[in-house]
Amino acid sequence: MTTTDTDLEAILQVVATVEHAQNNELPDEFLQLFRSDAIWTTGGGKRLFGLEEISAFTHQVLPGGMAGLSMKFELEHVLFIRPDVAAVKLKQIYTTPDGLDIGSPLWVLAKENGKWLLTACQNIIVLDDSDAEAAA
Template sequence: MWTTAHGKRIVGKDEITAFTRAVLPGAMRESTATYDVEHILFVRDDVAVVNIRQRPVGLDGAPLDGVPEGRPVHVLVRSGDSWRIAAGQNTQVRD
C-alpha cells in the first residue's frame, strides 16, 4: 500500500506499478530527487519504520527553489537477507 503526497491511496503491486508508469516519466523528465534516511525505528527485528527526507533537485543535482520537499515514511519488512517496502506514505512539506 502507498499513499502519495497528495493523498491518493494505491494498493497492490499492479496498481502501484500502473500509477508509477503513468506519473513518473513526465514528472521526472526535467528533475529528480535525492532521498536521505533521517531516522529508523525497529519495531521488531524484522520490521522497520524509516523516515526519509526527499529533496527535489534538477538533473544537475542543484536544489529546486519553490518546490516542496517530501517526507516519505516506509514500513520495511525483512524477507530472508532482503528488506522490502510493505507500505509507504509521502507527505509534502509546506511552510
C-alpha cells in the first residue's frame, strides 16, 4: 500500500469538511468523519474518548457555539506514518469580534475501507511571540 495524491486530496477534504461543519454548526457532518473509538481533545483541553462522548459534546456546544465567529484551517504539514496513517498539522484561525485567535491542531487520521477518518486529535492555542519567547 502506498500513498498517492488521491490520499492527500482526501485528507484535505476531511479538513475542509471539518471547517464547513464547524462554521455552519453541522454536528452530524462533523461526526461522520470520526472512527468510533476516536480520541478528541478540544482547544480548551477537554478530553473526549469515543464517538459517543465526542457526539454528546459536539451536540451540546456546536449549535450556537460559532455565533459571531468564523474559522478556517491552513494545512502546515502531512506526515504519512504509514500508507494508511497520517499526522496532519494545521493552523486554525478564528476570527472573533475581538480579533484573531490561533490554534494549532494535530490530527492523526487512519484510512479504513478507503476512507480517511479522524482518529486521535488535539488542539492547542498558539502563544503570541512575546509569550512564546517567555515560555522557551
